Every structure is written in C-alpha cells, then in structure tokens.
Amino acid sequence: MSSFEFPGEYYEIMRRDFRPLAAETEFLASFVAPGGRVLDLGCGTGTNLRELGARGFSCVGVDQSASFIDYARKAGGPGVAYVHGKAEEFVADAPFDLVYSLFMTLNYLPRQELRPLLERTRKHLSPGGRLVLEFGHLLNFVENYQPHTVAHHRAEGVLITRLARQSVNPHAANWRNEETLLVRGPDGQVAMYDNFFDQSVLTGPEVRELLTETGFTVTAEYGGFRKEPAPGHGRGPLVIVAAPTEEFTA
Template sequence: MTGFEFPGQYYEIMRGDFRDLAAETEFLASLAPAGGRVLDLGCGTGTNLRELGARGFSCLGADQSASFIEYARTAGGEGVEYVHDRVETFTCDDRFDLVYSIFMTLNYLPRAELQPVLRKIRGMLRPGGHVVLEFGHLLDFVEGYQQHTVAHHRGDGVLITRLARQSINPHAANWRNEETLLVREIDGQVAMYDNFFDQAVLTGPEVRGLLADVGLTVTVEYGGFRKEYAPGHGRGPLVMVATAEEASSV
C-alpha cells in the first residue's frame, strides 16, 4: 500500500533534491520518435511529462495521488494529459512509442500485480516501442537502510522537514516507510502531513524474468539516467530498457 496525499508543490520541491530532471529528459526523449506518443505510469506531479511535452511529444500520465494529479493539471504543459488512477487498474486503448515507470514506482506495486502490469504495458506498445523501468534493487535497500532519518528541503521560500522511519518485514521482502512532513510556508504558517508507502524489494533477475514472461526483452541496463554502469554493489537504482519480442504469443 502507498499513500501520497499532500500538496503537489511540496513534492516538486523534494523531487528536485533527489532527481536529475535534465538527464531523465534526455534519456527518455532519445527512446521515442519525434512527436511520438509517451505514457508515464506513476507520473507524480507530471514533472517529466511537462519537459517531454515541451519537446513536442504527445504525453499521457497516470497517478494514484489526487493531490499530485491536481497539481499536474494546474501546472499544464503542451500536449500533456493526466488520468487519476492506480497503475494496477489503469487501462487505455491507445498505443505508445514509449512507456516508462520510474522513481521506484515498480517497487510500490503489490508483488502479485507485477506481471499483470507488465503484460498490460506490453499490450500498449506500438511496434518498435520501448519500456523504461527504474527500480530499487536488493543491495540498494540494504545499503540505504536507516531506521530513522531527518531531512530538510527548501524551495520558493518554503521549508519542508521530513521525518522518516523505515521498518522491515523480511518474510514478505517489504520495506515500509512512514513519513511526517512539517512544512513552513513563506508567511510563517506551518502545516503537517502524514505519508507512508510500502516497497517490495526486487532483484534484477526477478524483473528480467517477469519481462521475459510477458514478451519483453531487456536491451540495455544502467545505474542511472546518465547511463552509468548498473551497480554491481552498493546504493543506486537499476534502469532497464526493454522492447517487445518480434514474435510474441502473450
């Protein structure tokens, strides 16, 4: 289970501290033809889609957070549309040149939903289309584990203090993150938000196997959107690019 219901402008501030938007944009844009159709599953506040839309791509994003989708729609973006829906239940008759799910979205899915979601993605691809998945792998979780963390994020005169606690269910290979956000606005007003999310601990072989089962073949793997080497150890995500097999019966 996950819960991300707090104002989207705060997510944008925190996201800026975690992500390299320019590298993500270049990476994703290189995998779709000019003016191509792009789908972002777990789009958050639409940060990536706005950048891709500005480059002339036709974009659709889906996210489970009503607050984030509201922010994304208000922020606008040329050629970008949004749907408020969970990745597991999202359906669409359209076909896409690029489907991507990044920033750990894959880890948020219940394990039983992984294969159905990937099969759905396979069915949404146009011939020659690509899938990009970015997820946290086993060693990323192990190396990054801290029972309690405090972090500060600043932007547009806003100060966000994030108090987080991690707990582990080793039998289910699940990490639960419980967070409290303390937000001080530029006028001095303070608000508090509770946020939690569960993450399944995935491995490279597991995801490769799931992709193969639905007729998708991994063509390249990286350790980030600057095309770093995939991490053999230590912290960092895995970024996989997959394409549909030429002849698939799924």
C-alpha cells in the first residue's frame, strides 16, 4: 500500500534532490523515434512526461495518487494525458513505443501483480518497442536501511523536513516506510503531511526471470541514466531495458 497524497509541488522539490532529470530524459528519449508514443507507469507528478512531451512525444501517465495526478494535470505540458488509477489495472487503447517505470515504482506494486502487469505491458508495446525498468533491488534496500532518517529539502523559499521511519519484514521481503513531512512555506506557515508506502524488495535475477517468462528479452542493463555499465559489485541503481521476444506466443 502507498499513499503519496500530499501536494505535488513538495514532491517535485524533494525529487530534484534525488534524481538526474536531464539524464533521465536523454536516456528515455534514446529508445523512441521522434513523435513516438510513451507510457509512464507510476508517473508521480508527471516530471519525466513533461520533458518528453516538450520533445514532441505523445505521452500517457498513470498514477494511483489523486493529488499527484491533480498536480500533473495542472502543470500541463504539450502532448501529455494523465490517468488516475493503478498501473496494474491500466488498459491501453493503442500501442506504445516506450513503456517505462522509474524511481522504484515497480517496487510499490504488490508482488503478485508484477507478472500480470508485465504480461499486459508486453501486449501494450508496438513491435520494436522498449520497456525500461528502474527498480530498487536487494542491495539498495540492505545498504540504505536506517530505522530513522531526518532529511531537509529546500527550494523556492520552502523548507521540507522529512522524518522517516523504516522497517523491514524479511519473511515477506517487504520494506515499510512511514514518513512525516513538515513543510514551512515562504510565508512562514507550517503544514504537516503523513506519507507511507510498502515496497517489495526485488532482486535482479527475479526481475530478469519475470521478464523472460512474460515474453521479454533483456537488451541492455545499466548502472544509471548516463548508460553507465551496471557495476559488478551490484551497488547503486539498476536500469533494465527489454524488448518483446519475437517468437513468444503465450
């Protein structure tokens, strides 16, 4: 389960501290021909889609957070449409040339939903289309585990203090994050928001196997959005690019 029901402008501020947006945009754009159709599964506030829409791609974003989708719709941008709903329930009416899921969104899905999601995604891809998955894998969770985190994010006169509590259920390979966001606005007013989410702790082999079983062939793996090689020690991000397997018929 996850909430992400707080104002999208605060998510945008925090995202900037974590993510290389320009590199993400170049990376995603490199897998789709000009004017192609793009689907973002778990698009959040639409950050990536606004950049891709501005480059002339035709974009659709799906997210379960009503406040993030509301923010994304208001933020606008050319050629981007948003659907409020669960990624695992999304059904497309036309094929996409690129489907992607970034910033660990795959981990938020209930584990049993991954296979049907990938099966449906394969049907959503045009011939020659690409799937890009960036997910949190076992070592990310192990290395980043802290029972309590306090972090500050600042921009545009806003100060966000994030108080996070994390717990791990090793038997379910589940990571729970509960956080309180204290936001001080430019006018000095303070507001408080709760956010929580559960994440499935995935492994690289598990995701590769699921991809193979659902009719994908892994075409590349990277350690980041500048197409760095995935490091042998397994630390850091893992970005998998896959294409529909041509002879797959299931």
